[in-house]
Amino acid sequence: MKQWQESVDRGREQHSDHLMTLLENRINVCRTILHELQDALSTLDPKMMETYVKMVSILRTLSACNTRSKVRFLDIETSDCADHPQVPSY
Numbered sequence: 001m002k003q004w005q006e007s008v009d010r011g012r013e014q015h016s017d018h019l020m021t022l023l024e025n026r027i028n029v030c031r032t033i034l035h036e037l038q039d040a041l042s043t044l045d046p047k048m049m050e051t052y053v054k055m056v057s058i059l060r061t062l063s064a065c066n067t068r069s070k071v072r073f074l075d076i077e078t079s080d081c082a083d084h085p086q087v088p089s090y
Contacts, residue, residue, distance in 0.1 A: 008027065
């Protein structure tokens with residue numbers, strides 16, 4: 001974020017005010033979202049971090065599968081599902 005802000009500050013003389021305002025506003029939105037996410041993460045139990053990381057990994061795998069026109073079940077590691085008996089493994 002700091003580097004982005006520095007880039008905007010350096011570009012102020014070379015680019016339009018409208019563009020600089022737009023970029024500053026987007027950086028501010030990113031900062032706000034970052035702080036909200038950091039606050040939410042600070043409430044998570046550190047003992048559960050491994051579980052959270054695994055869940056995010058599974059979510060990313062499923063999201064990647066959603067972007068493909070065809071999904072082969074071999075593309076999804078069955079080991080991700082093996083640790084979770086409620087999730088069927090293929």
